[in-house]
Each structure stands twice: as structure tokens, then as C-alpha cells.
Amino acid sequence: MRRRPIVPPIAGRSGHAGGVKVLLRxxxxxxxxxxxxxxxxxxxxxxxxxxxxxxxxxxxLVPGDALLADEDTVEIRPVISGGATGERxxx
Numbered sequence: 085m086r087r088r089p090i091v092p093p094i095a096g097r098s099g100h101a102g103g104v105k106v107l108l109r110x111x112x113x114x115x116x117x118x119x120x121x122x123x124x125x126x127x128x129x130x131x132x133x134x135x136x137x138x139x140x141x142x143x144x145l146v147p148g149d150a151l152l153a154d155e156d157t158v159e160i161r162p163v164i165s166g167g168a169t170g171e172r173x174x175x
């Protein structure tokens with residue numbers, strides 16, 4: 085069985101009680117979910133599609149198989165995609 089990596093807390097960060105602090109955007113809100121919890125399970129709990137959001141901790145993307153501890157704070161941002169406006173390669 086493959087072990088999931090644990091995302092360690094940041095040294096010197098002031099902790100918080102109650103679970104993983106989750107900062108959500110669109111609409112902006114904050115929730116706490118009991119940890120440890122995997123990113124995939126966290127997103128399932130929040131009824132979010134893994135492919136439509138980014139999970140960020142300390143400016144770093146967190147992989148779906150990572151475990152988050154109660155002391156962690158993550159931000160969940162929607163994926164925004166765009167493309168070129170206009171046609172390329174036409175001459």
C-alpha cells in the first residue's frame with residue numbers, strides 16, 4: 085500500500101485549533117475541517133471537483149494524495165483558464 089505524504093506544518097507559524105483551516109474563494113469564506121485529511125477527501129467533503137480547483141499551502145500547490153494536519157492552512161482557488169483571442173497561423 086502506498087503511503088500518502090504528510091504536508092508538514094510551517095515552523096514558526098502560529099497554530100490554530102479545530103482542524104485544517106480552509107480559505108475558499110468565490111465566494112470568499114473560511115471553514116475548518118478535522119484533520120488529518122487527504123486533499124482528495126477534503127475536496128470531496130467540500131463537494132468540489134479536484135480538476136476545477138487548486139489547493140495552495142504557503143504559495144505552493146499541494147498534490148491530491150498529500151495529508152493535511154490540523155495545524156495546516158490551505159487556500160482553495162478556482163482554476164481559471166484562458167486562451168488567445170484571435171486566430172493564429174492565418175496569413
